[in-house]
């Protein structure tokens with residue numbers, strides 16, 4: 471049947487009709503509200519690049535969680551700004567750590583509020599990476615020394631070709647390689663995978679002990695879901711679900727978060743462990759692996775630039791899918807709204823609806839409270 475018998479506009483005539491046939495519904499019940507917890511008392515320090523988002527001391531985090539709960543938002547996710555940082559991220563798995571204290575307080579004072587623990591090390595490491603960092607020069611030096619004669623000969627020929635003056639010794643080759651690596655720090659260091667797993671697992675158990683309802687690893691190490699699941703089970707937390715940041719892309723949209731959580735890497739970037747933004751099929755492999763390792767729910771992050779990834783995840787996997795509308799997505803809307811260039815409220819609801827329509831059941835969003843207010 472075609473026009474004029476078919477007229478799609480018939481069902482758009484009034485808000486009542488539009489509402490009746492609406493395919494995607496947005497509700498505060500879909501939202502998770504991220505909170506950044508810092509030391510002190512009565513602290514509410516606005517994040518410069520995220521107006522309306524604050525570093526909150528535990529008492530203020532409790533207040534925010536209570537307010538969100540009152541608006542129908544069922545969950546908060548906690549990030550921590552510890553008093554001090556070190557190479558081994560000890561603040562992450564300290565039972566008296568900042569996030570653990572906030573968890574206990576929110577669980578005690580905001581009944582019914584789900585508390586999600588973000589599990590990563592970058593907020594707690596002095597270097598700002600998500601895992602244990604070790605220098606690669608000694609390893610490469612050793613590898614070159616131990617290499618077969620022909621490999622060494624080729625390395626020396628290359629060195630001779632680039633530095634033709636003077637005798638070329640093995641030491642000189644290694645030293646020039648080391649000097650080159652020192653000039654590009656991301657090659658100079660590597661974030662080790664397997665050594666990091668134990669610390670992530672410890673962090674998860676410590677958060678579960680503090681009352682976390684859901685454990686959400688965001689580090690992108692291989693095998694971390696299995697390590698965390700085993701540690702939780704081994705410590706009596708068989709019933710604590712894991713929401714894995716399964717497809718977390720290395721993204722420029724995280725910029726403002728790094729200010730909010732004070733977690734910018736001090737050297738290099740995160741591209742050796744977070745995903746390449748160009749890869750959809752690899753994202754599906756990441757999700758498959760995490761589910762295989764025992765994840766109960768999976769997440770795609772960021773959201774708006776990765777709606778196709780959310781849609782494909784929804785199509786392929788019958789588990790709850792979460793999406794994180796990240797700091798850069800928030801900051802862009804806030805900035806444009808501040809200038810009066812866009813209608814903030816409508817853009818907020820439109821972007822959140824697009825994330826739901828793509829297939830996300832759960833949306834982590836800094837707009838949680840505002841959007842909840844608009845929806846009720």
Ligand SMILES: [Zn+2]
Pocket residue numbers: 590591592593599600688689
């Ligand atoms: Zn991290």
